[in-house]
Amino acid sequence: MQAVKTTELVKQYKNLTAVDKLCFEIEKGELFSLLGVNGAGKTTTIKMLTCLTKPSGGDAYVGGYSITKEPEQVKKLIGVSPQETAVAPNLSVKENLELICGIHGFSKEKTKAKIRELSEQISLDQVLERRAGKLSGGWQRRVSIVMALISEPEILFLDEPTLGLDVLARYELWEVIRSLKGKITIVLTTHYMEEAEALSDRIGIMKNGRLLAVGTVEELNQRTGMDHFEKTFVSLVKEGE
Amino acid sequence: MRMMTFAKRCAKELLRDPINVAFGLGFPVVLLYLLSAIQANIPASLYEIDTLTPGITVFALAFMTLFSATLIAKDRESAFLQRLYTTPLTGIDFIMGYMLPILPMAFVQIAICYLAAIPLGLTVSSHILFAIVGILPIAVFNIALGLLCGSLLGVKQVGGICGALLTNLSAWFSGVWFDLNLVGGTFKKAANVLPFVHAAEMEKALFSGDIETAASHLLPIVLYAILISVAAVYCFLRQMKRQ
Numbered sequence: 001m002q003a004v005k006t007t008e009l010v011k012q013y014k015n016l017t018a019v020d021k022l023c024f025e026i027e028k029g030e031l032f033s034l035l036g037v038n039g040a041g042k043t044t045t046i047k048m049l050t051c052l053t054k055p056s057g058g059d060a061y062v063g064g065y066s067i068t069k070e071p072e073q074v075k076k077l078i079g080v081s082p083q084e085t086a087v088a089p090n091l092s093v094k095e096n097l098e099l100i101c102g103i104h105g106f107s108k109e110k111t112k113a114k115i116r117e118l119s120e121q122i123s124l125d126q127v128l129e130r131r132a133g134k135l136s137g138g139w140q141r142r143v144s145i146v147m148a149l150i151s152e153p154e155i156l157f158l159d160e161p162t163l164g165l166d167v168l169a170r171y172e173l174w175e176v177i178r179s180l181k182g183k184i185t186i187v188l189t190t191h192y193m194e195e196a197e198a199l200s201d202r203i204g205i206m207k208n209g210r211l212l213a214v215g216t217v218e219e220l221n222q223r224t225g226m227d228h229f230e231k232t233f234v235s236l237v238k239e240g241e
Numbered sequence: 242m243r244m245m246t247f248a249k250r251c252a253k254e255l256l257r258d259p260i261n262v263a264f265g266l267g268f269p270v271v272l273l274y275l276l277s278a279i280q281a282n283i284p285a286s287l288y289e290i291d292t293l294t295p296g297i298t299v300f301a302l303a304f305m306t307l308f309s310a311t312l313i314a315k316d317r318e319s320a321f322l323q324r325l326y327t328t329p330l331t332g333i334d335f336i337m338g339y340m341l342p343i344l345p346m347a348f349v350q351i352a353i354c355y356l357a358a359i360p361l362g363l364t365v366s367s368h369i370l371f372a373i374v375g376i377l378p379i380a381v382f383n384i385a386l387g388l389l390c391g392s393l394l395g396v397k398q399v400g401g402i403c404g405a406l407l408t409n410l411s412a413w414f415s416g417v418w419f420d421l422n423l424v425g426g427t428f429k430k431a432a433n434v435l436p437f438v439h440a441a442e443m444e445k446a447l448f449s450g451d452i453e454t455a456a457s458h459l460l461p462i463v464l465y466a467i468l469i470s471v472a473a474v475y476c477f478l479r480q481m482k483r484q
Contacts, residue, residue: 050327072329080327082320088250089319090257095250102246103328147324 003028003063003155003185004049010057011044011209018044020209021058026202028154031177031186033196035233036206042189043083045206046159049187050080063154079153083160083189085140086147089133093124093143096132097150104151118146122176138169145176155185162195174198197229205236212236243330247338254312255342261308265350269301270357277361287419294358295372295444296417298351299437302380303411305347306387307403313339313391314399317480332478339391340384347380348373368450375447375455379440382466389473392480415441436465 004026011019019041026032034042047053049060051071059066065073087096094115101111119125124146127135132143141161148156161177162170177199180186190196196203197217204214213220213236217229226232255261273294280288316322325335355369390403412418415437421429432438443458 052323052326075327075329078327080324082323084320086320086324088254088321090254091250095253099246099250100328102249103243103325103330105242105329144324151328 001028002026002061003030004032004060004187006045006049006058006060008058009045009048009055009060011041011048011053012056017209019048019055022209022211024204024211024214026185026187028185029182030201031181031188031199033200033203034187034189034206035191035193035196035203037191037237039208040191040206041209042191042206043159044209046080046157046187046189050078050157051075077154078157079148079151079155080157081141081144081148081159081161083163085137086144087132087140089131091132092129093132093135094128096143096147100147100150114150114152118150121179122146122149136169138165138172141165141169141173142176145173149180153184155187156180158186158188160189160191162190162192170195193230193233205233207237212239244334244337244341247325247330247334248341251312251339252342252346255308255346265301265304265308265346266353268304269297269350269354272300273297273354273358273361290358290361290363291448292445293417294354294363295448296415296441298354298372298376299379299415299440299444300408300412300417301350301354302347302376302383302440303403303408305343305350305380306383306390306407307399308346309339309343309384309387310390310394310399310403311396313388313477314394314396317391318396326481332474332481335481336388336474336477339388340381343384343387344377344380347376347384351376366450368448371450371452372444372448375443378459378462378466379436379444382436382440382462382469385466385470385473389469389476392473392476410435411437414438417441436462 002025006022006024009019009022010017022045034045036042044053048055049062049067051067051074055068059068062074063077065077067074088099091099097115097118098111101114106114119128122142124143127139132140135143145158145161158177162173165173174195177186177188188199202214202216203220205212205220213223215223220232220236221227221229224232224235226235276288276293277290351373355363355373359365387403390399394402414432414435416432421432421438439458439461443455443462446455446458
């Protein structure tokens with residue numbers, strides 16, 4: 001079953017076409033990465049799929065609901081971790097999580113249970129009572145992902161989840177993302193080739209708002225005849241020029 | 242429920258900022274004591290405590306504008322609001338969530354001002370309660386103005402416009418620091434067009450139990466409160482759609 005399906009999705013800003021007739025499908029439970037250099041249209045695509053930005057043309061279906069006609073239904077199914085840190089800085093980590101639970105209408109008992117469950121799963125215990133704004137960048141990203149997860153989304157959107165993090169923090173966050181694989185559908189954007197390669201079931205390569213190729217790492221390598229994904233990526237992007 | 246959850250979060254963000262507490266609660270009381278000390282050393286009747294205190298309470302509300310504007314501008318500049326736009330929270334949840342927690346803060350601030358003025362010789366009567374309750378339309382105007390500024394401006398601009406310009410405008414045009422008749426002319430006319438002098442006069446009248454005079458100043462304040470609230474809601478929803 002498809003978790004996400006886009007049909008000729010377009011986003012136009014005056015003279016710039018940020019996303020150009022994008023068509024792809026993501027299966028339920030899949031981890032799908034949108035990979036591309038800066039300005040490829042990855043974040044704009046995520047913004048449209050999460051109902052933050054209205055498309056200029058086409059449509060997309062998230063969990064079977066249209067992003068243009070049924071955004072309220074879409075919002076009930078998704079969790080989003082934006083590119084920048086998205087935590088309430090003067091609230092503790094626990095209060096940030098309680099806030100999201102409250103917004104999704106969870107009972108007190110369910111809120112407690114979800115916080116306990118996720119703190120154990122993502123090892124948040126040590127920072128639960130600390131102010132979110134005082135945490136390191138890596139911890140804030142981790143909290144940000146948990147905030148997106150706590151509403152029990154069917155589809156999780158992670159926009160550049162490891163951008164600006166040091167190597168150790170990045171590897172730790174990869175482990176968190178790996179632990180979620182198969183449990184929910186994940187749509188991830190990144191411009192790190194090794195990140196897409198290490199985490200994804202399938203990868204969509206974007207450039208100038210267009211989708212150049214979609215497939216597993218092996219399929220993409222086969223298509224270009226390269227033995228290394230980095231070379232594959234460069235070859236596909238140059239081919240698309 | 243969703244709205245109250247968000248309102249609770251906004252209250253925590255505001256109250257945990259020590260600058261908010263110091264300026265919102267402390268600064269008006271400091272001013273009250275400072276101007277009373279000046280009054281004690283001058284022969285003219287410029288800052289009598291019974292007229293100064295209601296004026297200070299109105300001036301103090303300008304800080305509520307600054308707080309609400311800063312909170313919204315900060316949320317807009319971080320990705321936090323963007324995250325919340327992808328949740329089932331609606332536009333009205335956001336607007337009420339930002340405005341509701343500041344109202345009780347405004348009442349507490351006003352009550353503290355009146356309590357602090359008692360040792361300085363403020364006449365204690367039941368009229369103080371009228372003055373506290375009567376602050377509602379003025380508080381709504383100030384908080385809505387914060388929502389409007391926060392929806393249109395960045396954090397730095399909010400600091401300049403709400404923190405410096407608006408607090409000065411509200412002080413100069415309210416007639417709290419000096420009698421507007423002393424300046425007269427265009428300045429006085431401009432002051433009468435703006436809501437600040439009406440707010441200060443209404444609060445003074447309520448404190449002295451002169452309901453008739455208070456009522457005569459109510460209309461411009463209510464009109465400004467409605468106008469600014471409508472503009473604030475429009476601008477907030479517009480920036481929300483533009484995300």
